[in-house]
Amino acid sequence: MTPTTRRDATLIVLAKAPVAGRVKTRLCPPCTPHQAATIARAALIDTLAAVAATPRVHRVLALDGELGSWMPTGFDVVPQTAGDLAARLTGAFARVTGPALVIGMDTPQLTPGVLRHAVDALLSPTVDAVLGHTIDGGWWTLGLRDPGVPAFTGVPMSTPETGRHQAARLRSLGLRTHALAVQMDVDTYADARAVARRIPASRFARSVRAVERQLSLELGVPA
Numbered sequence: 001m002t003p004t005t006r007r008d009a010t011l012i013v014l015a016k017a018p019v020a021g022r023v024k025t026r027l028c029p030p031c032t033p034h035q036a037a038t039i040a041r042a043a044l045i046d047t048l049a050a051v052a053a054t055p056r057v058h059r060v061l062a063l064d065g066e067l068g069s070w071m072p073t074g075f076d077v078v079p080q081t082a083g084d085l086a087a088r089l090t091g092a093f094a095r096v097t098g099p100a101l102v103i104g105m106d107t108p109q110l111t112p113g114v115l116r117h118a119v120d121a122l123l124s125p126t127v128d129a130v131l132g133h134t135i136d137g138g139w140w141t142l143g144l145r146d147p148g149v150p151a152f153t154g155v156p157m158s159t160p161e162t163g164r165h166q167a168a169r170l171r172s173l174g175l176r177t178h179a180l181a182v183q184m185d186v187d188t189y190a191d192a193r194a195v196a197r198r199i200p201a202s203r204f205a206r207s208v209r210a211v212e213r214q215l216s217l218e219l220g221v222p223a
Contacts, residue, residue, distance in 0.1 A: 017065025042207035046108035101143035106185035132180035
Protein backbone atom coordinates (compact mmCIF):
# COMPACT_ATOMS: atom_id res chain seq x y z
CA MET A 1 0.00 0.00 0.00
CA THR A 2 1.31 3.45 -0.92
CA PRO A 3 1.52 5.70 2.15
CA THR A 4 -0.65 8.82 2.08
CA THR A 5 1.34 11.99 1.55
CA ARG A 6 0.94 14.42 4.42
CA ARG A 7 -0.56 17.72 3.33
CA ASP A 8 0.12 20.71 5.56
CA ALA A 9 -2.00 23.33 3.81
CA THR A 10 -3.85 24.18 0.61
CA LEU A 11 -2.42 26.28 -2.21
CA ILE A 12 -5.18 27.93 -4.26
CA VAL A 13 -4.49 29.39 -7.69
CA LEU A 14 -7.15 31.96 -8.65
CA ALA A 15 -7.01 32.26 -12.43
CA LYS A 16 -8.81 32.98 -15.68
CA ALA A 17 -8.60 30.68 -18.66
CA PRO A 18 -6.14 32.30 -21.13
CA VAL A 19 -8.66 33.40 -23.75
CA ALA A 20 -7.92 36.34 -26.05
CA GLY A 21 -9.81 39.44 -25.03
CA ARG A 22 -10.49 38.16 -21.50
CA VAL A 23 -7.03 38.07 -19.91
CA LYS A 24 -4.14 40.49 -19.53
CA THR A 25 -5.98 43.23 -21.39
CA ARG A 26 -3.66 45.82 -19.82
CA LEU A 27 -0.88 44.43 -22.03
CA CYS A 28 -2.80 45.90 -24.97
CA PRO A 29 -1.29 47.93 -26.51
CA PRO A 30 1.33 47.17 -27.56
CA CYS A 31 0.17 43.55 -27.53
CA THR A 32 -2.79 42.30 -29.49
CA PRO A 33 -5.42 40.38 -27.49
CA HIS A 34 -4.02 37.13 -28.91
CA GLN A 35 -0.46 38.02 -27.87
CA ALA A 36 -1.66 39.01 -24.40
CA ALA A 37 -3.45 35.66 -24.07
CA THR A 38 -0.30 33.84 -25.18
CA ILE A 39 1.70 35.55 -22.43
CA ALA A 40 -1.09 34.84 -19.92
CA ARG A 41 -1.11 31.16 -20.89
CA ALA A 42 2.63 30.89 -20.28
CA ALA A 43 2.29 32.66 -16.93
CA LEU A 44 -0.47 30.27 -15.90
CA ILE A 45 1.48 27.18 -16.96
CA ASP A 46 4.59 28.29 -15.05
CA THR A 47 2.50 29.15 -11.98
CA LEU A 48 0.72 25.80 -11.97
CA ALA A 49 4.04 23.99 -12.46
CA ALA A 50 5.51 25.74 -9.41
CA VAL A 51 2.47 24.81 -7.31
CA ALA A 52 2.54 21.24 -8.61
CA ALA A 53 6.18 20.93 -7.51
CA THR A 54 5.56 22.35 -4.02
CA PRO A 55 5.65 19.49 -1.52
CA ARG A 56 3.03 18.51 1.03
CA VAL A 57 0.21 20.77 -0.14
CA HIS A 58 -3.32 20.26 -1.41
CA ARG A 59 -3.58 21.99 -4.80
CA VAL A 60 -6.72 23.80 -5.96
CA LEU A 61 -7.37 25.80 -9.12
CA ALA A 62 -10.28 28.23 -8.78
CA LEU A 63 -10.98 28.86 -12.45
CA ASP A 64 -12.95 31.44 -14.38
CA GLY A 65 -13.50 29.79 -17.76
CA GLU A 66 -12.93 26.40 -19.34
CA LEU A 67 -10.07 23.98 -18.81
CA GLY A 68 -7.53 23.60 -21.60
CA SER A 69 -4.51 21.52 -22.54
CA TRP A 70 -2.44 23.75 -20.25
CA MET A 71 -3.93 22.08 -17.15
CA PRO A 72 -1.63 19.66 -15.26
CA THR A 73 -2.76 16.76 -13.13
CA GLY A 74 -2.84 16.83 -9.35
CA PHE A 75 -5.24 19.74 -8.84
CA ASP A 76 -8.81 19.93 -7.68
CA VAL A 77 -10.57 22.34 -10.04
CA VAL A 78 -13.47 24.45 -8.79
CA PRO A 79 -15.36 27.27 -10.52
CA GLN A 80 -14.89 30.78 -9.24
CA THR A 81 -17.71 32.39 -7.32
CA ALA A 82 -19.60 35.13 -9.16
CA GLY A 83 -18.99 38.74 -8.15
CA ASP A 84 -16.07 41.09 -7.69
CA LEU A 85 -12.55 40.02 -6.77
CA ALA A 86 -13.24 40.13 -3.04
CA ALA A 87 -16.22 37.80 -3.52
CA ARG A 88 -14.19 35.43 -5.68
CA LEU A 89 -11.38 35.29 -3.14
CA THR A 90 -13.84 34.66 -0.32
CA GLY A 91 -15.49 31.94 -2.38
CA ALA A 92 -12.18 30.24 -3.10
CA PHE A 93 -11.25 30.08 0.59
CA ALA A 94 -14.75 28.77 1.37
CA ARG A 95 -14.03 25.67 -0.75
CA VAL A 96 -11.19 24.46 1.49
CA THR A 97 -10.57 23.53 5.11
CA GLY A 98 -7.50 24.16 7.22
CA PRO A 99 -4.66 26.59 6.50
CA ALA A 100 -4.71 27.91 2.95
CA LEU A 101 -2.93 30.42 0.72
CA VAL A 102 -4.11 31.98 -2.52
CA ILE A 103 -2.01 33.22 -5.43
CA GLY A 104 -2.91 34.49 -8.88
CA MET A 105 -1.40 33.91 -12.32
CA ASP A 106 0.50 37.22 -12.34
CA THR A 107 3.72 36.06 -10.65
CA PRO A 108 5.21 33.34 -12.89
CA GLN A 109 8.61 33.83 -11.23
CA LEU A 110 7.42 32.04 -8.09
CA THR A 111 9.29 28.83 -7.28
CA PRO A 112 8.35 25.79 -5.20
CA GLY A 113 10.85 27.03 -2.61
CA VAL A 114 9.19 30.43 -2.33
CA LEU A 115 5.77 28.84 -2.05
CA ARG A 116 6.89 26.28 0.52
CA HIS A 117 8.45 29.08 2.59
CA ALA A 118 5.09 30.90 2.54
CA VAL A 119 3.32 27.74 3.69
CA ASP A 120 5.84 27.14 6.47
CA ALA A 121 5.46 30.74 7.65
CA LEU A 122 1.68 30.32 7.84
CA LEU A 123 2.08 27.12 9.85
CA SER A 124 4.19 28.83 12.52
CA PRO A 125 2.37 28.63 15.87
CA THR A 126 2.69 32.40 16.28
CA VAL A 127 1.14 33.27 12.88
CA ASP A 128 -2.52 33.55 11.85
CA ALA A 129 -2.02 35.01 8.38
CA VAL A 130 0.69 35.73 5.83
CA LEU A 131 0.71 38.54 3.29
CA GLY A 132 3.10 39.12 0.41
CA HIS A 133 2.99 42.63 -1.03
CA THR A 134 3.77 43.58 -4.63
CA ILE A 135 5.88 46.47 -5.85
CA ASP A 136 2.84 48.25 -7.29
CA GLY A 137 0.99 48.33 -3.96
CA GLY A 138 -1.08 45.17 -4.26
CA TRP A 139 -0.36 41.71 -2.94
CA TRP A 140 0.70 38.43 -4.54
CA THR A 141 -0.37 36.00 -1.83
CA LEU A 142 -2.52 35.93 1.26
CA GLY A 143 -2.66 32.98 3.60
CA LEU A 144 -5.07 32.28 6.42
CA ARG A 145 -4.80 29.71 9.16
CA ASP A 146 -8.62 29.82 9.33
CA PRO A 147 -9.98 30.13 5.76
CA GLY A 148 -13.37 31.20 7.10
CA VAL A 149 -12.09 34.54 8.40
CA PRO A 150 -13.76 37.49 6.55
CA ALA A 151 -10.41 38.79 5.40
CA PHE A 152 -11.57 40.77 2.36
CA THR A 153 -14.51 42.72 3.76
CA GLY A 154 -14.11 46.40 2.99
CA VAL A 155 -10.78 46.00 1.15
CA PRO A 156 -10.66 47.91 -2.17
CA MET A 157 -9.23 45.62 -4.82
CA SER A 158 -6.89 46.34 -7.73
CA THR A 159 -5.67 49.72 -6.52
CA PRO A 160 -2.20 51.00 -5.52
CA GLU A 161 -3.43 50.92 -1.91
CA THR A 162 -4.85 47.38 -1.87
CA GLY A 163 -1.89 45.88 -0.03
CA ARG A 164 -1.99 48.54 2.67
CA HIS A 165 -5.74 48.17 3.16
CA GLN A 166 -5.44 44.38 3.20
CA ALA A 167 -2.80 44.49 5.92
CA ALA A 168 -4.98 46.88 7.92
CA ARG A 169 -7.96 44.54 7.57
CA LEU A 170 -5.96 41.61 8.91
CA ARG A 171 -4.81 43.70 11.86
CA SER A 172 -8.37 44.80 12.56
CA LEU A 173 -9.36 41.14 12.84
CA GLY A 174 -6.62 40.61 15.42
CA LEU A 175 -4.67 38.27 13.14
CA ARG A 176 -0.97 37.89 13.78
CA THR A 177 0.33 38.53 10.28
CA HIS A 178 3.72 37.60 8.87
CA ALA A 179 5.01 39.69 5.94
CA LEU A 180 6.52 37.73 3.07
CA ALA A 181 9.02 39.00 0.49
CA VAL A 182 7.79 41.65 -1.93
CA GLN A 183 7.32 40.44 -5.51
CA MET A 184 6.67 42.06 -8.90
CA ASP A 185 3.44 41.05 -10.63
CA VAL A 186 2.61 41.29 -14.31
CA ASP A 187 -0.01 43.93 -15.07
CA THR A 188 1.52 45.80 -18.00
CA TYR A 189 3.79 44.93 -20.91
CA ALA A 190 6.69 46.66 -19.16
CA ASP A 191 6.04 44.41 -16.14
CA ALA A 192 6.04 41.33 -18.39
CA ARG A 193 9.41 42.26 -19.86
CA ALA A 194 10.88 42.97 -16.41
CA VAL A 195 9.71 39.65 -14.96
CA ALA A 196 10.88 37.77 -18.05
CA ARG A 197 14.40 39.15 -17.55
CA ARG A 198 14.39 37.67 -14.03
CA ILE A 199 13.50 34.17 -15.24
CA PRO A 200 15.07 33.94 -18.72
CA ALA A 201 14.82 30.15 -19.02
CA SER A 202 11.09 30.00 -18.23
CA ARG A 203 8.19 29.36 -20.56
CA PHE A 204 6.94 32.82 -19.63
CA ALA A 205 10.18 34.48 -20.74
CA ARG A 206 10.20 32.55 -24.02
CA SER A 207 6.66 33.69 -24.65
CA VAL A 208 7.48 37.33 -23.94
CA ARG A 209 10.54 37.16 -26.21
CA ALA A 210 8.44 35.69 -29.02
CA VAL A 211 5.94 38.53 -28.69
CA GLU A 212 8.80 41.05 -28.65
CA ARG A 213 10.06 39.65 -31.95
CA GLN A 214 6.59 39.87 -33.48
CA LEU A 215 6.18 43.46 -32.34
CA SER A 216 9.64 44.38 -33.63
CA LEU A 217 8.82 42.99 -37.07
CA GLU A 218 5.56 44.90 -37.14
CA LEU A 219 7.34 48.14 -36.18
CA GLY A 220 10.32 47.52 -38.42
CA VAL A 221 12.89 47.87 -35.63
CA PRO A 222 15.40 45.37 -34.19
CA ALA A 223 14.22 43.24 -31.26
